[in-house]
Amino acid sequence: MLRFDSPANEEPAPPLQADEVLALLRARWQASHGLQLVQRNGRLYFQVIWNHLEQQSFPLSEADYREALEEIVASLNGLGVADQVRSWLQTTRDRPRLGRALSLPLELPAGRASEFLL
Numbered sequence: 121m122l123r124f125d126s127p128a129n130e131e132p133a134p135p136l137q138a139d140e141v142l143a144l145l146r147a148r149w150q151a152s153h154g155l156q157l158v159q160r161n162g163r164l165y166f167q168v169i170w171n172h173l174e175q176q177s178f179p180l181s182e183a184d185y186r187e188a189l190e191e192i193v194a195s196l197n198g199l200g201v202a203d204q205v206r207s208w209l210q211t212t213r214d215r216p217r218l219g220r221a222l223s224l225p226l227e228l229p230a231g232r233a234s235e236f237l238l
Contacts, residue, residue, distance in 0.1 A: 133203035136196055138189045144209040152185065153216055154178075155192050158223070166196065166205055166224045170216040200229045 145153050145168070154169035171178055173185050180188065196205050208224045216222050 133206065136193045136202040136206060138186065138193045140206070141189060141193055141209070144206070148209060148212075149215055154180075154185075155189065156221075157192060157195060164199075164226045164228065166201075166208075166226055167221040168209075168216050169221045170218050199226065201226045 141155075142152060145151065149168075149172075152173035154171050154173075156167050156169060158165045158167055173180070173182060178185075196202055204227060205224065212222060212224075214222050
C-alpha cells in the first residue's frame with residue numbers, strides 16, 4: 121500500500137489551494153474536472169469525475185464550480201490529506217473516462233476518521 125506520510129522530522133505539507141488543484145487538473149488532463157468526496161464501506165474517497173467545466177453539458181457555472189472546488193479543498197485540508205491528494209494528482213497515470221471517476225482512497229490521520237465517517 122502506498123503511504124503519503126512525511127517523516128516526523130519534515131515539516132507538514134502546506135495546505136492545498138483551489139488554484140493549485142485547478143492548475144494540477146488542467147496540466148494533467150487539460151480540463152477542469154468535477155471533484156467529490158465519497159464515503160463507501162467505511163472509507164472516504166477523493167474522486168475526479170469524467171465531466172468538466174469546459175463541456176456545454178456541465179451542470180455548474182464557472183462561479184458555482186469555483187465555490188464547490190473551494191469547499192472540497194477546505195475539506196481535504198481539514199482532513200489532513202492535502203499532501204496525499206497533491207501527490208496523487210501529480211502522479212496518477214489514469215484519466216477520468218465517461219462514466220468512470222478516478223478514486224483515491226484517503227488515508228485519514230488517526231482520530232480524524234471518526235469525525236467524517238459514520
